[in-house]
Amino acid sequence: MPYQFTFDLSTVPHFFFSEIARISYQKGMHKKFLNTLQDVITKFRIQEATGLNLSDAVVLLQDFIDLQAVNLIERRKFLNSQKRVLLLPHCSRKYMDNRCKASFDASIPSYTCAHCSEDCLVNKAESFAKKKGYDVYVVPGGSCILKILKENPYEGVVGVACGEEVKMGVAALQNMDVAVQVIPLIKNGCANTAFNMETLVNVL
Numbered sequence: 500m501p502y503q504f505t506f507d508l509s510t511v512p513h514f515f516f517s518e519i520a521r522i523s524y525q526k527g528m529h530k531k532f533l534n535t536l537q538d539v540i541t542k543f544r545i546q547e548a549t550g551l552n553l554s555d556a557v558v559l560l561q562d563f564i565d566l567q568a569v570n571l572i573e574r575r576k577f578l579n580s581q582k583r584v585l586l587l588p589h590c591s592r593k594y595m596d597n598r599c600k601a602s603f604d605a606s607i608p609s610y611t612c613a614h615c616s617e618d619c620l621v622n623k624a625e626s627f628a629k630k631k632g633y634d635v636y637v638v639p640g641g642s643c644i645l646k647i648l649k650e651n652p653y654e655g656v657v658g659v660a661c662g663e664e665v666k667m668g669v670a671a672l673q674n675m676d677v678a679v680q681v682i683p684l685i686k687n688g689c690a691n692t693a694f695n696m697e698t699l700v701n702v703l
């Protein structure tokens with residue numbers, strides 16, 4: 500289930516995400532974690548940048564930190580994996596209408612990027628990942644992921660989605676012998692969602 504609120508962190512300085520990573524290292528040791536998270540929200544003006552109230556901002560950043568913890572725990576196993584896949588959300592395409600020339604195969608189910616827009620995030624991510632030897636699927640929803648993974652013996656999975664959906668995906672994959680890396684969206688919604696391309700490159 501996606502968040503019950505919308506957010507846009509695309510205007511937040513990139514070093515904010517480094518701060519999130521730093522806090523994730525300290526999470527287990529910090530007794531005043533909630534206060535620290537609220538300090539980060541204030542320091543980076545997250546409420547102003549996103550329009551979120553404090554409780555929604557805390558939920559969002561808590562998820563960011565939990566997902567970063569997953570990445571840290573799984574990183575060594577992921578680096579030792581051989582066959583890898585990148586799962587991208589179709590809502591990050593530049594266009595959600597017929598201006599997007601991607602074709603959809605319902606039997607997979609996945610879109611196949613046609614590389615019609617150079618500045619499309621999906622195009623950029625898919626092109627980079629394929630050069631690195633990844634298979635890439637552009638999926639219309641989280642329910643498609645298990646079908647793809649059951650039919651293909653991937654050892655490493657990189658998933659891009661809203662934090663709430665990524666958490667559910669990670670939980671669903673616990674019974675599968677795959678190493679997971681996750682990248683939460685920095686802008687959610689039903690269209691024109693966004694993820695940080697630099698973060699994706701570093702993960703891949």
